[in-house]
Amino acid sequence: MPAAAGQEEIYIVSHGWHTGFVVPAKQIQNQLPKLRKRFGDIPYIEFGWGDKDYYQAKEVTTGLTLNAILWPTDSVIHAVAVPEKADKYFANSIVETLCLSGREYSSLLRFISESFYKDAHGEILALKGGIYGNSQFYKGVGNFYFMNTCNKWIAKGLKSAGMDISPAFKLTADSIMDYLKENRQSLAKDSTEHSNATPLHSTPFECR
Numbered sequence: 001m002p003a004a005a006g007q008e009e010i011y012i013v014s015h016g017w018h019t020g021f022v023v024p025a026k027q028i029q030n031q032l033p034k035l036r037k038r039f040g041d042i043p044y045i046e047f048g049w050g051d052k053d054y055y056q057a058k059e060v061t062t063g064l065t066l067n068a069i070l071w072p073t074d075s076v077i078h079a080v081a082v083p084e085k086a087d088k089y090f091a092n093s094i095v096e097t098l099c100l101s102g103r104e105y106s107s108l109l110r111f112i113s114e115s116f117y118k119d120a121h122g123e124i125l126a127l128k129g130g131i132y133g134n135s136q137f138y139k140g141v142g143n144f145y146f147m148n149t150c151n152k153w154i155a156k157g158l159k160s161a162g163m164d165i166s167p168a169f170k171l172t173a174d175s176i177m178d179y180l181k182e183n184r185q186s187l188a189k190d191s192t193e194h195s196n197a198t199p200l201h202s203t204p205f206e207c208r
Contacts, residue, residue, distance in 0.1 A: 010108070044083075050153075104162045158176075
């Protein structure tokens, strides 16, 4: 059964050390038309944020790792075409499902959109091809370092959507996924009392 009226189903995917958002493609492509030109008519796009050199490297070296951790470095957005629901497409990854109200969803999309660098004409800037599937890197906004990781970016996005999460020390993928698992009941309570998110599930889940 599809999401109820006024709800949008999104996913948070853990790839082990890195987490990403998977969101319906249509609205974010309306905001960033170059995503439609690049990926065409697809149901979902995954977005991740990270260090420009480390994330795009064909071979990760100790030097790249230390540079990414110790010094503020430029960032990129990794966008991946997802042709089906994330729990099926990323069957070997941990996937959490979250239903957002229209306002919460719009806030999250604004957060993602504002994480892309835009030129004087408001256009996003494509860099190298991505690292798996049909994917592309884009120039990002903000600096990556050991206290501002890809997973902290996810925490900031969740907070923008109304989640009661403190991004400060959400630096690892486990810290994000543990938060989602541990707070299902409080999120359910908040959704009833304050029209926040509906409960999360680690198994395939249909929005209410």
